[in-house]
Amino acid sequence: MCNIKRRYQSKLDSIHKYLDKELDYLDSQLYYTEQKHIDNLTMEYSAYKFDNEIISLSSMPEPAIEEIIRINKKITEHTWGVILESEKVENINVYIAQMNKVQINARQANFFVVTDSEDILLKLHDTFNWMNKVFYICPNTYNQNIDDKYRPSINFHCLKHLEKHISTPGSTYMNMLKEMGGRQVTVPNPIRVFCFNSKRLVPEG
Amino acid sequence: MKRISFVCVSRNDNYNGDSVGRCLNTVNHACEIIEKNNVQDQSEVILVDWCSRKEPLKDVIKHRLSPQCKDVLKVVTVPPDIADKHQGDSPFSEVHAMNVGFRQMSGKHFARIDQDTLIGQRFMDWFYHEFEVKDYGWPWPRASFCSRRNLDESQSHHSVFRDFVYDQELSKKVDICHEHNHYSRLMPNKEIFQFYGGAVGVMMVEKECYLEHKGFNEQLVYMNSMDTEFLNRIAAKEEIYNLCLAIDADFYHQFHGRDDGAANDTTQPHAQQEGARKTNSLDVRNKMIENPNPENWGLLDEDLEVTEL
Numbered sequence: 001m002c003n004i005k006r007r008y009q010s011k012l013d014s015i016h017k018y019l020d021k022e023l024d025y026l027d028s029q030l031y032y033t034e035q036k037h038i039d040n041l042t043m044e045y046s047a048y049k050f051d052n053e054i055i056s057l058s059s060m061p062e063p064a065i066e067e068i069i070r071i072n073k074k075i076t077e078h079t080w081g082v083i084l085e086s087e088k089v090e091n092i093n094v095y096i097a098q099m100n101k102v103q104i105n106a107r108q109a110n111f112f113v114v115t116d117s118e119d120i121l122l123k124l125h126d127t128f129n130w131m132n133k134v135f136y137i138c139p140n141t142y143n144q145n146i147d148d149k150y151r152p153s154i155n156f157h158c159l160k161h162l163e164k165h166i167s168t169p170g171s172t173y174m175n176m177l178k179e180m181g182g183r184q185v186t187v188p189n190p191i192r193v194f195c196f197n198s199k200r201l202v203p204e205g
Numbered sequence: 206m207k208r209i210s211f212v213c214v215s216r217n218d219n220y221n222g223d224s225v226g227r228c229l230n231t232v233n234h235a236c237e238i239i240e241k242n243n244v245q246d247q248s249e250v251i252l253v254d255w256c257s258r259k260e261p262l263k264d265v266i267k268h269r270l271s272p273q274c275k276d277v278l279k280v281v282t283v284p285p286d287i288a289d290k291h292q293g294d295s296p297f298s299e300v301h302a303m304n305v306g307f308r309q310m311s312g313k314h315f316a317r318i319d320q321d322t323l324i325g326q327r328f329m330d331w332f333y334h335e336f337e338v339k340d341y342g343w344p345w346p347r348a349s350f351c352s353r354r355n356l357d358e359s360q361s362h363h364s365v366f367r368d369f370v371y372d373q374e375l376s377k378k379v380d381i382c383h384e385h386n387h388y389s390r391l392m393p394n395k396e397i398f399q400f401y402g403g404a405v406g407v408m409m410v411e412k413e414c415y416l417e418h419k420g421f422n423e424q425l426v427y428m429n430s431m432d433t434e435f436l437n438r439i440a441a442k443e444e445i446y447n448l449c450l451a452i453d454a455d456f457y458h459q460f461h462g463r464d465d466g467a468a469n470d471t472t473q474p475h476a477q478q479e480g481a482r483k484t485n486s487l488d489v490r491n492k493m494i495e496n497p498n499p500e501n502w503g504l505l506d507e508d509l510e511v512t513e514l
Contacts, residue, residue, distance in 0.1 A: 093450040100389045100400075100447075107395045127388050136391070191335070194451040195346050198440040201389075201399040205493040 038126040044139030045125055047118045050085060051152035052172055064150040067143050071112075071158050074138045078109045081158075081165035081177075082124070083185075086117035088168035091190060096127055098166050098188040103136070104200055110136040112162065114155045114173065208247040209332065209409075210312030211235050214302035215320035217257035217265050221461040225262070227321040228252070229269050230363065230459060234323045234370070236273040242329045250278045251310050252320075255302035256288035263512050270514055281309045282510045291504065292426050295483070300421035300431050304503035307415055309511055315415050317408040317432070318456065322353060323370050325455030328407065331448070347414040348439045349446035352387050353406030353456040354379040361460040370457055382458060387449040400447050401436040402490065406456025407448065408432050414439060419498040425485045434489040438496065 057065065080102055084095060102109045111128065115121055121137075128136035140155065156173055159165065165185045167174040177183045213235075215228040232252055239248045254262035263280040270278065283305055292298035307315050318324065328351070337345050356379055360369050369375050381387060383403040391397055401408075418438050425431040436445060 093453065096388060097447060097450050103391055104389065104397060107391060107397065127390075130391060134391075189341075191339075191341055191451075192343060194447045195343075195444045196389075196400070196440075196447050197444050198399055198401075201397055202437050202441045203490070203492045 048151035055153040083167040084115040207312040210310035212306035233271040295426035298426040308503035323457040327455035347411040349448040350401035351406040351448035
């Protein structure tokens with residue numbers, strides 16, 4: 001009798017699990033049909049100029065070093081650096097497509113974006129979030145009192161901890177990262193990037 | 206052989222209000238933009254009239270077609286007695302109708318547009334001057350997908366819709382329908398909703414690829430999901446071009462009410478506007494299924510009337 005009860009219970013549990021999963025899925029698809037845009041950057045996101053001169057860590061003031069540490073806390077082993085010099089961005093969709101490819105291959109991937117354009121940062125922040133609840137663009141600003149002259153260096157020191165990057169062609173930071181070695185920098189081909197290998201998205205039989 | 210066949214399917218009824226008027230706008234506009242770009246020799250428009258229970262569509266529209274339709278438009282008529290043999294209890298089997306369009310086309314590429322969708326100039330530039338024209342040293346994918354923008358009621362008016370389609374600045378101000386899917390966004394369950402899972406602007410498949418996959422699955426006779434199921438089969442084997450990102454969603458859906466629209470399909474835009482039409486099971490998006498089409502899919506054995514107007 002106990003065995004039968006246990007088997008019933010186990011079957012019931014698995015049915016519940018299955019139904020919960022199905023409901024979650026339907027629910028997420030319902031959310032998916034809504035379009036809520038992020039229209040403003042919050043205080044944790046800011047665009048900063050690029051600079052060829054990088055200040056070494058030892059020459060940085062303490063708040064700037066603390067800032068690097070705080071930013072790095074949101075960076076994981078799955079974070080990609082994204083370097084976008086606005087004057088070289090002809091079509092932002094090229095970079096969105098490349099970032100899509102990253103997420104198709106590694107769904108937990110997020111991005112640390114370095115750009116001099118608020119519009120670009122806003123567009124990416126709006127594109128790579130889920131219902132304004134889950135954000136895939138890492139914050140880059142915690143302490144707004146840090147002098148702007150340190151910002152390019154803060155950005156660069158955060159980027160250099162990352163192994164993989166997407167960049168506009170010939171960007172200053174890309175060249176510096178390459179010189180350091182051991183970093184992979186992808187400059188997307190503006191036509192080819194829209195070819196998607198979607199095998200990972202295809203459901204199983 | 207033409208390079209492209211734009212295929213749309215419709216019938217003479219009042220689906221969601223004046224569907225014939227929207228269909229005419231679509232057909233006239235397609236032929237107009239083809240002429241505007243001087244690519245008539247590479248293009249054709251196939252309109253499949255599936256199961257008009259009143260007068261056939263060709264008779265209703267013939268006096269309202271623009272002169273640009275001459276030598277570009279073909280109407281394939283599938284009368285109710287034939288359509289009913291194939292579509293079971295569905296009032297309108299899009300999968301059969303589209304496969305009929307494919308069988309009757311002469312183009313290298315099948316390009317499905319909905320009967321209420323307008324083609325934009327960025328697509329024309331891409332298709333006629335870039336796609337398979339420029340050799341970048343890699344093969345162009347055989348299948349492409351683009352979702353669409355939604356013209357609102359005022360933008361859809363017959364007297365202004367061209368402004369929004371042709372003016373590059375205005376065109377980008379039209380809201381993208383179901384924007385999430387054109388970025389392939391991650392969902393909260395960490396799954397990715399693929400870019401080809403949303404509302405169709407154009408679904409373009411090369412003829413050989415279409416044949417290899419035996420077309421749309423003719424068991425999916427109800428509304429929606431049939432295109433995702435078809436593209437899933439293709440995506441399992443080869444790359445698909447995210448045309449939506451490449452041309453920034455350059456297809457435009459004319460506004461209409463949705464009283465007769467899809468029921469119980471949360472993946473669709475306007476899901477809150479519940480209609481009455483039965484939809485294909487969402488399961489067909491979420492698992493790979495064999496296409497059981499017989500060899501004569503696309504009503505190959507039926508004798509269908511093809512009219513050039």
